[in-house]
Amino acid sequence: xxxxxxxxxxxxxxxxxxxxxxxxxxxxxxxxxxxxxxxxxxxxxxxxxxxxxxxxxxxxxxxxxxxxxxxxxxxxxxxxxxxxxxxxxxxxxxxxxxxxxxxxxxxxxxxxxxxxxxxxxxxxxxxxxxxxxxxxxxxxxxxxxxxxxxxxxxxxxxxxxxxxxxxxxxxxxxxxxxxxxxxxxxxxxxxxxxxxxxxxxxxxxxxxxxxxxxxxxxxxxxxxxxxxxxxxxxxxxxxxxxxxxxxxxxxxxxxxxxxxxxxxxxxxxxxxxxxxxxxxxxxxxxxxxxxxxxxxxxxxxxxxxxxxxxxxxxxxxxxxxxxxxxxxxxxxxxxxxxxxxxxxxxxxxxxxxxxxxxxxxxxxxxxxxxxxxxxxxxxxxxxxxxxxxxxxxxxxxxxxxxxxxxxxxxxxxxxxxxxxxxxx
Amino acid sequence: xxxxxxxxxxxxxxxxxxxxxxxxxxxxxxxxxxxxxxxxxxxxxxxxxxxxxxxxxxxxxxxxxxxxxxxxxxxxxxxxxxxxxxxxxxxxxxxxxxxxxxxxxxxxxxxxxxxxxxxxxxxxxxxxxxxxxxxxxxxxxxxxxxxxxxxxxxxxxxxxxxxxxxxxxxxxxxxxxxxxxxxxxxxxxxxxxxxxxxxxxxxxxxxxxxxx
Numbered sequence: 001x002x003x004x005x006x007x008x009x010x011x012x013x014x015x016x017x018x019x020x021x022x023x024x025x026x027x028x029x030x031x032x033x034x035x036x037x038x039x040x041x042x043x044x045x046x047x048x049x050x051x052x053x054x055x056x057x058x059x060x061x062x063x064x065x066x067x068x069x070x071x072x073x074x075x076x077x078x079x080x081x082x083x084x085x086x087x088x089x090x091x092x093x094x095x096x097x098x099x100x101x102x103x104x105x106x107x108x109x110x111x112x113x114x115x116x117x118x119x120x121x122x123x124x125x126x127x128x129x130x131x132x133x134x135x136x137x138x139x140x141x142x143x144x145x146x147x148x149x150x151x152x153x154x155x156x157x158x159x160x161x162x163x164x165x166x167x168x169x170x171x172x173x174x175x176x177x178x179x180x181x182x183x184x185x186x187x188x189x190x191x192x193x194x195x196x197x198x199x200x201x202x203x204x205x206x207x208x209x210x211x212x213x214x215x216x217x218x219x220x221x222x223x224x225x226x227x228x229x230x231x232x233x234x235x236x237x238x239x240x241x242x243x244x245x246x247x248x249x250x251x252x253x254x255x256x257x258x259x260x261x262x263x264x265x266x267x268x269x270x271x272x273x274x275x276x277x278x279x280x281x282x283x284x285x286x287x288x289x290x291x292x293x294x295x296x297x298x299x300x301x302x303x304x305x306x307x308x309x310x311x312x313x314x315x316x317x318x319x320x321x322x323x324x325x326x327x328x329x330x331x332x333x334x335x336x337x338x339x340x341x342x343x344x345x346x347x348x349x350x351x352x353x354x355x356x357x358x359x360x361x362x363x364x365x366x367x368x369x370x371x372x373x374x375x376x377x378x379x380x381x382x383x384x385x386x387x388x389x390x391x392x393x394x395x396x397x398x399x400x401x402x403x404x405x406x407x408x409x410x411x412x413x414x415x416x417x418x419x420x421x422x423x424x
Numbered sequence: 425x426x427x428x429x430x431x432x433x434x435x436x437x438x439x440x441x442x443x444x445x446x447x448x449x450x451x452x453x454x455x456x457x458x459x460x461x462x463x464x465x466x467x468x469x470x471x472x473x474x475x476x477x478x479x480x481x482x483x484x485x486x487x488x489x490x491x492x493x494x495x496x497x498x499x500x501x502x503x504x505x506x507x508x509x510x511x512x513x514x515x516x517x518x519x520x521x522x523x524x525x526x527x528x529x530x531x532x533x534x535x536x537x538x539x540x541x542x543x544x545x546x547x548x549x550x551x552x553x554x555x556x557x558x559x560x561x562x563x564x565x566x567x568x569x570x571x572x573x574x575x576x577x578x579x580x581x582x583x584x585x586x587x588x589x590x591x592x593x594x595x596x597x598x599x600x601x602x603x604x605x606x607x608x609x610x611x612x613x614x615x616x617x618x619x620x621x622x623x624x625x626x627x628x629x630x631x632x633x634x635x636x
Contacts, residue, residue: 361484364453365491388523388554390488400492407562407596409530412485412502413494416565419530419558 029053030286032309034071050080050309062088081107091330093351093376095127101139107300115298117143121154134159143298150178152297166242174234177297180227233258233296248276248284256293267293267302276311284311331393332376334403336420339381344422348403351376353395358382360391360420367394390417453487461496468507477510478522481529509533516541517553527557534561535572543580555589556582559596563613568600570609578617591620 034050049072056065068082085103101121121139128134134157141152158171237254251273256263272290279285289306331350339345348356348370356378357367363382370378390411392400399415402408406418454462465486472479485506489499506529513528514520516538520528528541544553560579563570582591595616602612 359491361481361488365484365487366453367491388527388558390484407558408565408567409558409561410533410565411488411492412506412533413489413492413498415492416567417488419527419562421555421558 028055028311028313030069030309030311032286032307034309035306050307062086079106079108081105091351092127092353095133095354097125097127099123099125099137101137107295107298115143115145115300117141117298119152119154121156123156131162132160141297152177165244166240169237169239169241171237171239172234173237174232175297176230176232178228178230180229229261231258231262231296233262235293246278248278250274250276250288252290254293262296264294264296264302267296270302272305274307282313284313285309286311331395331401331404334393334405334418336422342383342385343381344384345379345381346370348378348393349376350378350395355397356393356395357397358391358393359400360389360417362389362391384422386422389420389422391420392417453490454483456490457486457499458496461500464500465503468503472507472510475511477507477514478526481510481522481526482507506533512538513541516545518545520546521552524552524554524557527554531557531561534564536560536564536576540576540580543576544583552589553583556587556592559592563596563599563609568603568609570599570603570613574610574613578613582617582620587620595620 030050030052032050050069052067052069054065054067057063064084064086066082066084069080070077071080072078083103083105085101085105087102088100090098099122101119101123103119104117105119106116119139119141121137123135123137125135126133136157138153138155141154143152153176154173155176156171156173158169160167160169234257235254236257237252239252240250242249251271253269253271255269256267270291270293272288272292274286274288276284276286285308287308289304291304292302294300294302331348333347333349335347336344337347346358348358350356356370356372358370358380359365359367362384368380368382370380373379390409391403391406392411392415393403394400402416402418406420408416408418411417454465457465465483469479469482469486472482482503486499486503489502494502509529509532510525512532513525517524517528524546528544531541532538541557544557546553556579560575562568564572564575579592582595598616598619599609599612602616603609607615
């Protein structure tokens with residue numbers, strides 16, 4: 001599919017619209033050379049120019065993002081892939097949070113092959129502390145225009161940990177799907193004799209970039225000598241991301257498990273890495289290379305690639321390697337009540353946090369740790385004199401904020417304080 | 425034996441030094457500031473004390489900056505600004521207590537002009553504009569977005585008419601609720617002020633003054 005150059009530039013310009021109002025908006029444009037070799041399949045050109053705009057918005061209850069890339073080939077821009085996704089995030093309770101993730105994507109290998117996919121996943125995140133967490137999830141993906149004739153069942157789990165300025169993520173994802181397989185010399189291999197359904201002629205196996213065909217048209221092609229084959233492959237990956245001043249290093253290595261019939265030899269193991277050097281606050285040079293495995297459910301072949309490009313970005317893109325992002329816990333209520341002997345009892349209601357602290361002029365602005373009294377109830381009694389007091393609270397060592405329910409004022413340090421008037 | 429004795433002595437000295445350092449830190453939290461910044465802060469605290477301003481509030485502002493991990497130069501600049509605001513606040517409010525002066529200084533930070541602050545100068549002994557000023561500062565903040573001039577005019581009129589703390593308390597809660605419900609901040613202010621019970625709220629002393 002070709003996209004006119006002007007249209008592509010217009011889309012890029014929109015995606016690069018300067019940051020408006022909220023800090024969670026980030027967009028980037030990557031442009032440069034991309035060299036790839038699809039294992040002799042010649043499905044993709046070997047040397048191309050590539051642009052990859054991306055934009056995202058992240059709020060406290062979810063995020064949306066869009067990204068894509070296009071290659072310049074034979075004086076024409078060719079759309080390579082595009083993705084639009086969104087995530088809904090449930091409130092965090094005791095460090096546990098649920099997410100609903102949806103994506104619509106399109107991927108092409110060359111002008112004759114492409115696939116679309118819709119996927120929906122649910123995920124439970126557990127954040128052990130500010131530096132580590134784990135997740136478990138599952139979902140379903142629906143590809144079109146490939147030889148897969150069922151929805152793809154997804155099951156994934158993983159963990160992440162921050163070590164200094166590095167984030168290490170491990171992930172295990174299992175894909176289960178049914179595809180049309182060729183018979184192999186009289187019924188051995190993918191098609192047992194008893195399960196043979198017929199011959200599909202020239203249609204190749206999944207994952208090497210064969211001719212595309214809409215799913216609706218695929219089933220009738222199953223004929224004598226071929227069969228519906230259930231494939232299950234499991235990918236185990238380890239990824240790391242390091243931030244070193246102006247440099248960001250990212251790498252990933254993976255191994256695919258599954259029957260020899262389901263996993264092509266060139267996708268058993270893979271590794272890739274990129275180096276990003278920020279040369280200005282919003283501009284970076286990116287270099288990388290490695291090997292990407294095939295996507296068996298979508299018919300995308302494996303490939304070896306190298307890339308060198310320039311990134312122009314509004315706000316540094318968020319760390320994609322960490323699936324769990326920190327969402328500021330919402331303090332639902334704050335109150336102060338007399339506790340006798342010149343004491344006031346502060347009560348805070350907030351769930352899903354490990355610590356709550358209060359500070360104010362009454363503590364010389366030293367942080368006082370509140371005591372958990374219930375599922376989301378935190379309390380602390382402090383000696384406090386009659387008069388006007390300024391107070392801040394924070395959760396999990398985060399930013400100091402004015403407690404809800406109190407009038408607030410600027411603190412002159414780019415923040416706010418709550419104003420508490422005590423009368424005995 | 426000698427080594428054991430030496431080790432025990434070192435441990436004891438170390439513990440004492442740590443305890444002393446901790447006590448020192450507790451005694452003066454400003455000690456974590458760089459020397460050059462601490463000197464400037466202490467000078468401002470002394471000046472406030474000599475000028476009869478609430479110097480504890482000046483120190484507290486510096487400590488707030490220290491504990492919020494603000495850099496020293498910024499803390500000095502903020503404390504200097506706060507000191508100036510305390511001066512202006514006292515000038516505007518007249519002979520009031522330290523709490524009122526501090527609140528007045530914060531209200532000036534929120535964007536209220538000194539001449540507007542002077543509208544809340546108490547004319548009755550024992551009457552404090554603290555609540556009115558606290559709520560005023562909150563309403564004109566970006567969080568609520570009530571236009572400053574409208575809010576100042578409305579609050580000053582209520583103050584002049586003798587509104588009490590409970591009146592301002594109810595007014596603030598009502599406006600806050602309306603804005604949260606989606607009412608335009610200016611309209612919320614006008615509606616709530618209009619809905620206040622029509623009664624003479626003028627304090628007795630003012631009435632006496634009028635008749636005298």
